[in-house]
Amino acid sequence: MISNKAKAHVALLSVNIIYGANYLIAKGLMPNKIEASALVFLRIGGAGILFFILKYFIKEKVDKKDLKLLVLCGLLGVCMNQMFSMNGLSLTSPVDASIIVTAIPIFTVIISYFILKEPLTTQRILGVTLGALGAVLLIYLGNSGLGSGSLLGNVFVFINALSYAFYLVLVKPLMQKYKPITVICWVFLFGFIFMFPFGIKQLVTTDFAGFAFPNWTALFYVIVGPTFLAYLLNMFALQYVKPTVSGSYIYIQPAVAMILVAVVSYLVVDSQYQGDITIPKLLCCVLIFIGVYLISSNKKLSWFNK
Numbered sequence: 164m165i166s167n168k169a170k171a172h173v174a175l176l177s178v179n180i181i182y183g184a185n186y187l188i189a190k191g192l193m194p195n196k197i198e199a200s201a202l203v204f205l206r207i208g209g210a211g212i213l214f215f216i217l218k219y220f221i222k223e224k225v226d227k228k229d230l231k232l233l234v235l236c237g238l239l240g241v242c243m244n245q246m247f248s249m250n251g252l253s254l255t256s257p258v259d260a261s262i263i264v265t266a267i268p269i270f271t272v273i274i275s276y277f278i279l280k281e282p283l284t285t286q287r288i289l290g291v292t293l294g295a296l297g298a299v300l301l302i303y304l305g306n307s308g309l310g311s312g313s314l315l316g317n318v319f320v321f322i323n324a325l326s327y328a329f330y331l332v333l334v335k336p337l338m339q340k341y342k343p344i345t346v347i348c349w350v351f352l353f354g355f356i357f358m359f360p361f362g363i364k365q366l367v368t369t370d371f372a373g374f375a376f377p378n379w380t381a382l383f384y385v386i387v388g389p390t391f392l393a394y395l396l397n398m399f400a401l402q403y404v405k406p407t408v409s410g411s412y413i414y415i416q417p418a419v420a421m422i423l424v425a426v427v428s429y430l431v432v433d434s435q436y437q438g439d440i441t442i443p444k445l446l447c448c449v450l451i452f453i454g455v456y457l458i459s460s461n462k463k464l465s466w467f468n469k
Contacts (some may be wrong), residue, residue, distance in 0.1 A: 165467070169404040174396040175412040182421025185389040186257035189429065192326060195252035196378050201369050203245045204362030210390035211351040218348045223341060225349060233349045240330030241354020246361065247323035255285050255316025261420035262301055262448045263320045265413050268455045269294035278332055279455065284322035287458045294454020301447040343398045417448055 174384040192201050225233065252260045269291050275281040283291075337346045375381070 168403045171400040173466060174400040175404070176415065178207040178393045178396045178400070179412045179415035180419055181388045183261060183416040184417060185385060186261045187423045189249065189259040189385050190252055192378065192381050193249065196374060197369050197382075199253040200246065200362045201247040202250045202382075203363035203368045205382065206249075207241060207351060207355050207358055207362075208216050208247055209353055209386035209466060210394075211348075213387075213391045214344065214348050214351055214394075218344055221342055222435070223345045224339060225345065227270070228425060229337060229340070230349075230429075231345070232333060234353045236334045236337065236346075237350045237353025237355075238357050239326045240334060241350055242357035243326040244323055244330065245354070246358060247319045247326065251316045251319025251321075251323055253316070255313045255320065256424075257420045258417065258424055258444065259304075259317050260320045262416040262444065262451060263298055263317060264324050264435075265448075265455060266294050267324050267328050267331070268458060269415065269451070270325050271331050271404055272458045273358060274332045279335075288353045290454040290457025292454070294451045295458070297447040297450030297454065299341050300450070301444060304441075304443055304447065308432055319452050320427050321408055346393065395427045414452055 187300075190204065193202060224320065248260075271292060272281075272283070272287055276283050298321065302314065302321055334350070
């Protein structure tokens with residue numbers, strides 16, 4: 164019989180494969196079939212409805228004093244996160260976006276130092292430095308003209324990662340006080356309210372009549388997969404493994420994105436993704452990976468103990 168811990172690792176693997184594939188699938192819809200903000204509207208609205216259906220079976224109220232923090236988490240963790248993520252992805256390469264997002268643990272450490280006063284060790288400082296260097300260089304490479312990357316798109320994805328890191332730090336006390344589904348329902352509700360005026364304009368002008376079956380399939384995947392299903396799997400996994408273990412699986416996302424981009428570039432003549440995977444980008448990826456490893460590792464490396 165499979166243990167719950169083993170199931171948790173399978174869940175985390177599935178979550179990050181879902182996220183990794185989403186970069187290419189969502190990119191395939193934008194902007195030719197649907198604008199980024201309209202896709203965000205459907206993603207937040209669709210997943211939000213599914214979360215509230217689950218919440219119907221869990222009766223839990225929140226204190227009024229926590230509403231302000233829930234509003235802020237909705238702004239950062241849902242509205243800004245999704246808006247900059249999708250608008251950035253619509254402008255840049257799926258490979259660039261997937262690599263930049265892996266820097267979230269690095270941003271989280273920096274924010275935790277200032278907000279939660281968590282200590283910064285020499286090992287973590289080195290990790291932050293290397294990871295930040297990799298992220299900044301990768302953003303700059305978006306201006307190189309190679310592949311489908313873009314400087315503006317990379318900056319948007321960077322802002323998305325930064326806003327989500329703020330959300331992870333701010334939502335922590337709420338997750339400890341309430342059931343996760345209660346928190347996520349309130350966060351999605353406030354996030355939807357903030358996003359509404361930006362998304363509705365593009366949604367009403369979307370030509371859904373021009374959608375073919377593959378487009379509807381991709382849309383269903385983006386709404387259900389990386390938003391609703393992935394979050395549920397994450398909640399399950401975090402019951403049996405530490406957050407640092409969960410964070411380490413983020414490395415899978417760029418690997419999945421790179422594999423899919425490589426396959427598409429090989430199968431499709433004159434693919435827009437040709438040139439997306441380069442040696443400089445891979446080196447930036449390595450810098451970020453090393454940085455995240457240094458800040459998330461529970462083991463202190465020998466040269467930091469001398």
